[in-house]
Amino acid sequence: MTDPRLTRRRLLEGTTGVAIAGLAGCAGAPDASDQQQAEGDDQPGHGEEEHGHDQASEPTPSAEVAVNTARSEGSTEFHFAPHVTWIEAGGTVTWRLESGTHTATAYHPGNDQPRLVPEGTDAWDTGTMSEQGETFEHTFDTEGVYHYLCEPHEQFGMLATVVVGEPHLEDQRALQTLPEDKPEEVHGKLEELNTMVREMVGDTHNEENATSEEDHHEE
Template identity: 45%
Template sequence: MDLPNPTRRRLLASGGSGLAIGLAGCLGGRDDTAAQDEDDPEGETTGAGNERGGDHEHGSHNHDHDTDHEIGQPVSEITVEMITNDEGKHFIPHVVHVEPGGTVEWVLKRGAHDTTAYHPDVYNGQQRIPDEAEPWASDHLSDEGATFERTFDIEGIYDYVRAPHERDGMVGTVVVGWPDPEGQPGLETPADDRPDAAVEGLERYNEQVRAVLEAGPDGQSSTEAGHDHDHGHSDGSDHEH
């Protein structure tokens, strides 16, 4: 049974709306890691595994972007900026948390970017979205203000990438609802064939997401809750704090 595609896109800069989904041409798999880009015309960054790409410390800067949206407080809709700046190429915020049925809108602020799910159907590489979820791959967005929008109905962890800039660590994560961390492809160890900068980012985001999910909506892990509940009562008394 064909599932409805939850993705819809709008190119505000060109005045278009309701454009058709462009996944059909991507279903054979996509490997853009060595491609040159409109915002990288000189080809200064090359394919995965090169020294420049491998040495790029995307997560080493003191970015404030990770705190722009607090994981653990899911929202119904949120905007993620796609930007090229002096520090590199980024999705901002890097990690967002939405409710089931929530919408994420990616908007191009500077450069030329796309947003593509980590899934073999749309990008050659490791699957890092829920098994039952449908992957997405936006068009290449080059006009400032252009957007791509997707609604996330299935609870889980969704990792995604800017295809040609994976080598620069341009990856992001969408958390939907409060999934059990166990069994989530998006929380697995990144594949060895991914560029170092992407692996570094994914591992860092994984750590943040896992900590929040294990703490739960009340912000307290089951272990901590049990410790607080039993604290000071080892003698069986009914002492009230």
């Protein structure tokens, strides 16, 4: 039975079939030109201009993630923007396809992936998104850190993270484990995401702890 909070809707926003086909960067895997360009970049999944590194200052009730393939002279980038999304427990994330063909797939055994999400949570997967404007949404009830990937472009560093609530980071499997069966490119991206999560959420906890200690000394 489908979780009523997990829905998928397909939206076409004034595009023609020809335009959509031209924007679709791959069909389940990168095409030859995409792969050659991506492999030529210094950092897989990134060109000279970084995308999606804006840091949230607090969790929000809902959030949207742009999913796209960006092409510039001499490079192709596959990315989620923002890379790290921070929502409240019970909040909903909506993924919107801007260009290319991609998935947003949880690192979860239910998706034949190692677990890089909290224990006891369900697997979620957009499936292949190929029509510009297509969306998928998922509601996150359990506080924690959730890593996810684009299946066709994982090897190019197309990974991202959802942080739910204000979890204790030292207890998060996503931040403590690098899957053994993944290449160095994936490990590097996971470490980058983990650093971003620690800077974003860790600063909040540090400020709260400092305030608590000041209150204690005043008493």
